[in-house]
Amino acid sequence: MDTALENQAPAKPSGIRAPSKVKLPSSPSRFNGLSEMSDSAANSRGAMGPPNGSIKHKPSGLPEPPHKQRKTLAERGGECGPTAAAPTNTRPVNNAVKATIANGARGAFSASTSRMPSANSSRNTSASSFNGSVGSGIKGPGANGLHRARSAYGHVRSKSSHQGARPATSMAQHDEELRPERKGAYTLSISTNPKDTQDNFKVPKRRTNKDKLPSTAEASTKRIFSSVSTPGSLSLLSSVVPSSPEGPAGDDCDSVLDGMSALTIRSSSEDMTYSRARRGKLSGKNSSISLSSQFPSSHIPRATPKPVRADALTQLCTPTRSRNGPKNQDASAPFVNRFTNDRVIPVFDTENRMDNIERQFEMFKQTLEADVKNQAVDLKETIKVLRSRVHELESIRAQLMSVNEELRSDVKDAKSYMSTANLELESTRRNHTFEVDDLRRKHNNEIGDLQEKYRKEADRVRKENEEAAEKVRKDFEAQIDKLLKMHTEDLAEIQKRLNNEVEEERMRRLREVGELQTEYSLKVQSAGLEADTKERETQNVRGELINVKSELDRERALKTGLQGQLSEATTHNLTLDAANKAMKAKIDFLESDSQAQSQAFNDLHRRMQEAIEAAELANEKLRQEETLRRKLHNQVQELKGNIRVMCRVRPTHVSETEPAKIAFPDSDTDSKEVSVQGPEKQSAMGNVTTANHAYSFDRVFGPTSQNGEVFEEISQLVQSALDGYNVCIFCYGQTGSGKTFTMSSADGMIPRATAQIYAEATRLEEKGWRYKMEGSFVEVYNETYNDLLGRSEDLDKKKVEVRHDAAKKTTTLENTVSVALDSPSRVEEILKTADKNRSVAATKANSRSSRSHSVFILKLVGENSDTGERSEGTLNLVDLAGSERLEHSKAEGARLKETQNINKSLSCLGDVINALGNAKEGAHIPYRNSKLTYLLQYSLGGNSKTLMFVMVSPLQAHLQETVTSLKFATKVLNTHIGTAKKMTRA
Ligand SMILES: Nc1ncnc2c1ncn2[C@@H]1O[C@H](COP(=O)(O)OP(=O)(O)OP(=O)(O)O)[C@@H](O)[C@H]1O
Numbered sequence: 001m002d003t004a005l006e007n008q009a010p011a012k013p014s015g016i017r018a019p020s021k022v023k024l025p026s027s028p029s030r031f032n033g034l035s036e037m038s039d040s041a042a043n044s045r046g047a048m049g050p051p052n053g054s055i056k057h058k059p060s061g062l063p064e065p066p067h068k069q070r071k072t073l074a075e076r077g078g079e080c081g082p083t084a085a086a087p088t089n090t091r092p093v094n095n096a097v098k099a100t101i102a103n104g105a106r107g108a109f110s111a112s113t114s115r116m117p118s119a120n121s122s123r124n125t126s127a128s129s130f131n132g133s134v135g136s137g138i139k140g141p142g143a144n145g146l147h148r149a150r151s152a153y154g155h156v157r158s159k160s161s162h163q164g165a166r167p168a169t170s171m172a173q174h175d176e177e178l179r180p181e182r183k184g185a186y187t188l189s190i191s192t193n194p195k196d197t198q199d200n201f202k203v204p205k206r207r208t209n210k211d212k213l214p215s216t217a218e219a220s221t222k223r224i225f226s227s228v229s230t231p232g233s234l235s236l237l238s239s240v241v242p243s244s245p246e247g248p249a250g251d252d253c254d255s256v257l258d259g260m261s262a263l264t265i266r267s268s269s270e271d272m273t274y275s276r277a278r279r280g281k282l283s284g285k286n287s288s289i290s291l292s293s294q295f296p297s298s299h300i301p302r303a304t305p306k307p308v309r310a311d312a313l314t315q316l317c318t319p320t321r322s323r324n325g326p327k328n329q330d331a332s333a334p335f336v337n338r339f340t341n342d343r344v345i346p347v348f349d350t351e352n353r354m355d356n357i358e359r360q361f362e363m364f365k366q367t368l369e370a371d372v373k374n375q376a377v378d379l380k381e382t383i384k385v386l387r388s389r390v391h392e393l394e395s396i397r398a399q400l401m402s403v404n405e406e407l408r409s410d411v412k413d414a415k416s417y418m419s420t421a422n423l424e425l426e427s428t429r430r431n432h433t434f435e436v437d438d439l440r441r442k443h444n445n446e447i448g449d450l451q452e453k454y455r456k457e458a459d460r461v462r463k464e465n466e467e468a469a470e471k472v473r474k475d476f477e478a479q480i481d482k483l484l485k486m487h488t489e490d491l492a493e494i495q496k497r498l499n500n501e502v503e504e505e506r507m508r509r510l511r512e513v514g515e516l517q518t519e520y521s522l523k524v525q526s527a528g529l530e531a532d533t534k535e536r537e538t539q540n541v542r543g544e545l546i547n548v549k550s551e552l553d554r555e556r557a558l559k560t561g562l563q564g565q566l567s568e569a570t571t572h573n574l575t576l577d578a579a580n581k582a583m584k585a586k587i588d589f590l591e592s593d594s595q596a597q598s599q600a601f602n603d604l605h606r607r608m609q610e611a612i613e614a615a616e617l618a619n620e621k622l623r624q625e626e627t628l629r630r631k632l633h634n635q636v637q638e639l640k641g642n643i644r645v646m647c648r649v650r651p652t653h654v655s656e657t658e659p660a661k662i663a664f665p666d667s668d669t670d671s672k673e674v675s676v677q678g679p680e681k682q683s684a685m686g687n688v689t690t691a692n693h694a695y696s697f698d699r700v701f702g703p704t705s706q707n708g709e710v711f712e713e714i715s716q717l718v719q720s721a722l723d724g725y726n727v728c729i730f731c732y733g734q735t736g737s738g739k740t741f742t743m744s745s746a747d748g749m750i751p752r753a754t755a756q757i758y759a760e761a762t763r764l765e766e767k768g769w770r771y772k773m774e775g776s777f778v779e780v781y782n783e784t785y786n787d788l789l790g791r792s793e794d795l796d797k798k799k800v801e802v803r804h805d806a807a808k809k810t811t812t813l814e815n816t817v818s819v820a821l822d823s824p825s826r827v828e829e830i831l832k833t834a835d836k837n838r839s840v841a842a843t844k845a846n847s848r849s850s851r852s853h854s855v856f857i858l859k860l861v862g863e864n865s866d867t868g869e870r871s872e873g874t875l876n877l878v879d880l881a882g883s884e885r886l887e888h889s890k891a892e893g894a895r896l897k898e899t900q901n902i903n904k905s906l907s908c909l910g911d912v913i914n915a916l917g918n919a920k921e922g923a924h925i926p927y928r929n930s931k932l933t934y935l936l937q938y939s940l941g942g943n944s945k946t947l948m949f950v951m952v953s954p955l956q957a958h959l960q961e962t963v964t965s966l967k968f969a970t971k972v973l974n975t976h977i978g979t980a981k982k983m984t985r986a
Pocket residue numbers: 649650651705733734735736737738739740741742847849850851880881882951
């Protein structure tokens with residue numbers, strides 16, 4: 001049986017807790033094992049449900065049931081949990097198991113509340129007595145050890161007695177006395193330490209029967225050893241050392257053990273270790289007897305001494321006070337009564353002592369065997385309990401399975417419920433769709449009905465309106481008819497009256513004529529002399545008749561007038577009819593949507609007002625911006641300089657073979673430079689060199705440039721003239737360099753400038769500006785002014801005078817034709833006229849155009865009625881005569897005079913520009929030195945903006961003249977003249 005238990009115990013699954021009977025471990029490792037079991041039991045409790053029957057803790061291994069089933073599951077779990085489902089008689093077993101695990105976790109000496117059969121009460125008592133001893137005030141290791149040994153021993157005996165195998169009454173009594181001190185000690189150790197007996201060893205009074213103490217322990221010890229070390233049950237591993245030959249003796253085990261230093265007995269059962277301890281002190285670690293189980297050494301408590309042989313035991317069992325030296329071997333040293341603390345001298349009956357010990361140990365052995373048997377019985381019962389527990393768990397598992405099945409079935413039901421619900425939902429959704437469709441159809445039908453109703457209502461209203469309009473029309477027509485009728489009646493009455501009157505008159509006249517004729521015939525018959533008188537009377541009557549006839553004609557004319565009135569009335573009637581129709585249409589229109597029309601009209605009116613206000617604001621803003629633009633524009637022009645010079649090189653003609661070497665170094669970037677390679681010069685040493693002349697201007701136009709490109713550069717100056725500045729643009733250069741082409745050709749500066757001015761003036765009209773533009777075209781030939789717009793035959797005859805207004809700084813031309821530029825086409829006429837006049841002049845004096853300076857003067861006077869501003873500007877576009885040098889021209893006679901005058905005027909122009917650059921304010925400027933500068937007095941200098949084009953011939957033959965022109969232009973460029981002033985008056 002024991003072997004079976006030993007084999008069975010380790011094979012227990014960790015999740016199954018050991019019953020209390022077999023649990024009490026004798027080694028820490030066993031405790032640990034139980035602790036582990038406790039932990040695993042705790043875990044398994046989670047798996048199986050709590051032992052106390054609460055299933056509110058959801059088993060961790062179970063899946064989470066649906067919400068619907070949670071409560072049911074909990075309830076079911078509560079019903080089918082270990083407590084609820086277990087048989088009533090198994091509930092204590094569960095409690096016992098639980099208590100055991102708890103004890104195991106805390107230690108082997110904890111109290112057990114097990115209700116397991118057999119020895120439960122004694123174990124409880126033992127545990128409690130141990131605890132009591134701890135708090136009883138017994139100090140020192142010896143006393144404690146003895147006390148524990150005593151308690152344990154009493155415990156064993158009490159178990160035996162409980163099982164009905166109690167061997168002696170004294171032991172029972174002793175157990176009863178020691179019961180409160182029995183703690184859960186299963187290590188029995190008895191020790192005596194002679195050295196300590198004086199102070200520590202305490203023996204109950206009734207145990208100090210000297211007569212019963214064994215005299216020697218040798219033989220008994222052997223017997224004890226042999227008796228307790230039966231194979232398979234117990235083994236004596238330690239030594240038995242009697243405390244003294246004179247130690248207390250008795251016929252029971254207590255008496256024997258009182259004389260021992262220590263006795264430890266352990267069961268060989270794997271699951272239990274029983275130790276019996278006797279009271280008495282045993283300080284010596286070596287003086288102990290241990291009955292130890294076959295546990296591995298690691299399971300044996302450390303206090304257990306190593307096993308000794310039997311002969312050694314014999315030696316050790318010899319009573320002795322102390323093993324430490326003769327000094328302590330005082331046989332008369334008193335023992336101390338543990339209860340009274342009386343010092344007593346133990347009397348050992350050495351002869352009978354071993355017999356007593358043997359006998360007592362025999363009894364003890366029997367007790368232990370009985371105890372083992374009891375333990376076996378307990379184990380069987382435990383197994384039974386465990387099996388019942390297994391059955392119980394099986395039943396729980398089965399219940400859980402059934403619960404699981406139920407849950408699955410519930411899940412299945414839930415799924416089916418969900419599918420049903422989904423179907424119902426789908427059907428509901430479909431029904432809703434149908435209902436929505438029905439509602440929509442119904443709604444549409446209602447809308448249709450309403451529309452039909454409104455349409456009918458609208459038809460009815462329209463019909464009523466039409467009827468009302470028809471009624472109005474009929475009333476109106478009735479009134480018209482009535483009026484017409486009245487008119488017709490009036491006319492008929494008048495006609496009738498007139499006819500009656502005419503008829504009456506005619507009848508009256510006829511009657512009178514008859515009367516007269518009767519009277520005449522009577523008188524002719526009566527008086528011959530009176531014939532002439534009668535004749536004259538007749539003639540008078542005929543005259544009267546004529547008068548009457550004329551009166552009749554007048555009446556007829558009156559009638560015609562009346563008929564005209566009638567036709568007029570008819571026309572008026574037709575007009576009224578048309579008005580009636582228009583009114584009817586208007587009535588229809590107004591009645592159709594009078595409110596919307598009114599609203600739309602109001603909106604339109606409001607928007608129109610807003611638009612007008614916005615337009616006024618925009619115009620005001622435009623005016624302000626225009627003023628600002630003018631200001632900024634002229635600031636820019638001032639920054640650029642009031643006299644600017646640009647160079648233009650004309651292309652070579654097909655017939656021209658020797659071009660000069662003219663380069664444009666920066667034509668790809670700024671186009672401000674031109675370089676001319678001079679003629680070859682041979683030095684005295686015979687070296688031929690060529691000089692390279694480079695010039696820089698505000699802008700350089702190459703041979704490929706077009707007039708439009710050139711005009712872009714001067715357009716801002718033209719704008720300045722419109723803004724109230726005097727602007728002078730002139731072309732300077734030798735004959736044939738392209739001056740006329742640039743200035744007066746069909747797309748030259750003059751037509752372009754006038755076109756821009758006209759367009760700009762038109763644009764400025766919306767800003768309140770009104771411009772008056774007058775053009776004059778004069779030439780200066782041989783220091784005389786000629787009007788190019790006058791008659792060609794008057795070209796050299798009519799004296800043209802130039803007047804200056806110093807206050808206004810304006811120039812006026814007398815005896816010239818001024819053409820109002822009311823359209824761009826007028827410029828073409830001007831240019832054609834000028835060209836024709838110069839052509840006529842040319843026939844007289846050969847190439848007149850090259851021999852004179854032509855000046856196109858455009859006066860611009862603007863007024864702004866909104867702001868009250870006024871501006872007066874003049875644009876002078878000057879085509880100068882060719883600038884040949886005298887020695888090169890080889891001119892003679894008239895040609896020489898022309899050339900001299902040209903050079904003079906050009907020289908004076910240079911002088912004026914130079915003087916403007918050098919002079920301070922108020923200094924003399926030699927305008928009067930030439931007709932040209934005099935004419936341009938207020939267009940050159942401080943009050944003007946000047947632009948000079950220096951025209952360059954590309955021919956090598958003209959190279960010297962080209963260089964001269966470029967030098968002159970450079971001189972002009974380097975001249976700084978004063979700031980231009982705007983000719984405006986507020
Ligand atoms: N940029 C140009 N492109 C093409 N041809 C040009 C250009 N400039 C001038 N010409 C031509 O060169 C010739 C001479 O030009 P233009 O008569 O304008 O010179 P000019 O300096 O006015 O001479 P003059 O002093 O005798 O009046 C003309 O036939 C003209 O068409």
